[in-house]
Amino acid sequence: MDILFYHPSADSNDWIARIMAQLPNANVYTYHQGATQTADYALVWDPTREILSHQDNLKGIFILGAGVDKILNQQKRMPGLLPQNVPLYRLEDAGMALQMQEYAIASVMRYFRRLDEYYQQQQHKQWHVLSAHSYEEFVIGVMGLGVLGEQVATRLAALGFKVKGWSRSKKSIDHVDCYSQNQHDEFISGTKLLINLLPCTPQTQGILNKSLFTKLEDGAYLINLARGNHVVEEDLLNAIANKKIKAATLDVFATEPLPSEHPFWCTPEITITPHISALTQADKAIPQIVEKILRIEKGEKVAEGLIDLEKGY
Ligand code: NAP
Ligand code: GLV
Numbered sequence: 001m002d003i004l005f006y007h008p009s010a011d012s013n014d015w016i017a018r019i020m021a022q023l024p025n026a027n028v029y030t031y032h033q034g035a036t037q038t039a040d041y042a043l044v045w046d047p048t049r050e051i052l053s054h055q056d057n058l059k060g061i062f063i064l065g066a067g068v069d070k071i072l073n074q075q076k077r078m079p080g081l082l083p084q085n086v087p088l089y090r091l092e093d094a095g096m097a098l099q100m101q102e103y104a105i106a107s108v109m110r111y112f113r114r115l116d117e118y119y120q121q122q123q124h125k126q127w128h129v130l131s132a133h134s135y136e137e138f139v140i141g142v143m144g145l146g147v148l149g150e151q152v153a154t155r156l157a158a159l160g161f162k163v164k165g166w167s168r169s170k171k172s173i174d175h176v177d178c179y180s181q182n183q184h185d186e187f188i189s190g191t192k193l194l195i196n197l198l199p200c201t202p203q204t205q206g207i208l209n210k211s212l213f214t215k216l217e218d219g220a221y222l223i224n225l226a227r228g229n230h231v232v233e234e235d236l237l238n239a240i241a242n243k244k245i246k247a248a249t250l251d252v253f254a255t256e257p258l259p260s261e262h263p264f265w266c267t268p269e270i271t272i273t274p275h276i277s278a279l280t281q282a283d284k285a286i287p288q289i290v291e292k293i294l295r296i297e298k299g300e301k302v303a304e305g306l307i308d309l310e311k312g313y
Contacts, residue, residue: 143207250264
């Protein structure tokens, strides 16, 4: 079996060694310019057109992350980037849910305990006790109750927060008030802190906009862990300027790395991290992919992590 591996920034040798350790009979190689060798499977992140377009024998393409918005958008701009009728899989959890929980808890607690404001006070040598937030008033809304959103919502509920969740289809999750797509207003009303874990699709792009911000509680908090294109940047800056939003933590941006002249850098209410809330971990991702490859080889139809191209996630 031939496996093509391509990731523009990962340690390819390390990945290839790990894949071969689990599939000793496989020939695993990385892309080099002009290569015409065809593979049975491709494990890729952010591939250019020439990497996959000539791959006529593929039985599966595995995206080395959870989100597939970038590759699907590229396919729209450059038809032929993805060979036709080859199942496209993404990673499901593979160590990312725990990382998302950690990041969400750290960010929520920083705002809940007002540590961001105490840090600002320290800059001015101010000793001033602020009133505490209460669990009753600090309602958390999680947009997207998929593999990552559900685990984040559940963990925050276990800490004692009132948690609401919103997804396309209605979910039933212990200790989380779940709302479906057409119940967005009910979901958003009363939300003090909003966490975004939606996939970025034509339906969700720009969803974090003025109209949504207006419906949040005054002085709300935003934590965007999903994609930068969910945010209408000007609307966020305006919502912060008029104090509708008190502070935002952003891990993802429409342009990454965030350009040095971008106003987000100089907005004190915005906390920036460089797209690290949940990183792909080779030791967790490879067993998930290998398990699927072995099932496909046996002739099984593998549904887990299969991308629905109509839905875009
Ligand atoms: P997932 O399992 O596919 O879950 C997506 C959730 O969003 C589902 O609950 C889905 O509803 C809901 N949804 C999709 N479209 C919707 C719409 N139009 N209206 C309402 N709800 C909608 O995805 P995941 O694995 O949790 O990952 C979510 C996203 O996180 C990824 O797409 C990626 O962009 C981002 N991410 C970021 C990082 C990072 O480091 N910052 C790391 C990993 C992932 P249904 O359940 O009804 O389908
Ligand atoms: C990272 O953003 C991912 O989608 O895995």
